[in-house]
Amino acid sequence: MADETHGGPDRRSVTAKVLALLDAFTPRAPELTLTQMARRSGLSLSTAYRRAAELVEWGALERDAEGRYRIGLRLWEVASLAPRGLGLREAAMPFLEDLYEVTRENVQLAVREGHELVFVERIAGRHAIPVLTRVGGRFDLHSTGVGLVLLAHAPVDVQDGVLRGPLRSHTPMTVTDPARLRALLAEVRRQGYAVSAGQVTTDALSVAAPVTGARGEVVAAVSLVVRMGEARPAALAPVVQAAARGISRALGSGPAVR
Template sequence: MRSVAAKVMAILDAFAAGDVRLSLSEICRRAGLPLATGHRLVGELVAGGFLERVPDGTYRIGTRLWRIGSQAPAVTGLRELALPHMEDLYEATHDNVQLAVLRDGKALFVERLRGIRSVPVVTQVGAALPLHATGVGKVLLAYAPDAVLDDVLAGGLSRHAARTITDPQELRDCLARVRRNGYAVTRDEMTLGAASVAAPVRDGDGTVVAALSLVTRTRSADVRRLLPPLTTAARALSRDLVAHWRGGPAGRPGGASAERKSGP
């Protein structure tokens, strides 16, 4: 019989797949819990601020849990260094600015800036989204070890919007272009009407530890406009990481794994 702590961890782990909101029945299904047990424990987690109940009846990760997780030294150090560059990037473009790292086969968003004119997006700070359907995810996946890509392909490439890549060979070809060009572009792949351009952030030995992106409306997305300020910000953040960040291999936001060394 599982302990209460194990059941609570299973409930929280139900959100690890990257879904921002889940119904109670879906939480219980993923956690392997009876509905009555899940209802009681989820209620306690909501009362404690670890989960939040949305007006439509679904649940999402609570701010208290995010505040605890965001105190991890690697994430905190990266966010502190990144914020000035992200703010400059937002002022230059007035588009969504996002920063993500690789965590458990997903793109974990550790910071996001947006304004009232920015296109609505599904990302939230602390949320994890699929690697194959997001600009930051493609960058992280392109430079990850082969085993990460193998796991993503083994899990299936789920469709999230009209242009989501669901064919393994097409994804491999896309990642080769990312490594060749040094940036990733998505259009209507995670969210209909949204496009993104993402660039890698590297540490002192050239390992890709994060990805920085701009998200804008598909109909107005112009890579020629977005790419120069984006790559300038990514390079500046990379220089700051080299000069100031002392995370070390075990503390890298992207995990302890080394950068993919294979060519296009």
């Protein structure tokens, strides 16, 4: 019998339905009941039950004694094999740790995925300003330090796509004017680092620098996030850039791609 949702047959493939179930989970909803999963994925309750049971058996989902579901460790094991994340994190970790030891501030490493960034590693300072990031979390390119670096060195079509918007405003200081943002990206390329002051939260300052790969292409960005007013960006930039150069050397960075 055909699965029906929203008053009509659901013509999605089995794979699409499974992915929709997994996509129902978010940082704000890490645990869901079967009814919540069905509603958020757009599946019927019976289909959600069958697909969820298969995911539990494989280990992609876990089900607690109260019947609530959460992402399983098997899925985390598979995700950790992603080559961009795994090799990059292994090469970067010694330099991220050094950067943290020198500053005792929040250290972040991110890569670009389409029109967003993904955080692949972070070290949180115990007494540092709280940040909104988490490993595996996504965020806008136009507002964070690492995002500005990645956007500044992204292909032109990606830059144009982001600049066409919409550009979400997190604070009154978030740059959402396309002309201003384009000028800011040019400045990032010129000076070799990016500064995001109060653009994500009004009390945080981020300084980020590019990490280059074997062909000199920008493959990631590393940043420090500190409390506004505690340090000047120009004073933080050299240590962030030094960490970025160290990671780049570990990745076998060569001459820049022209």
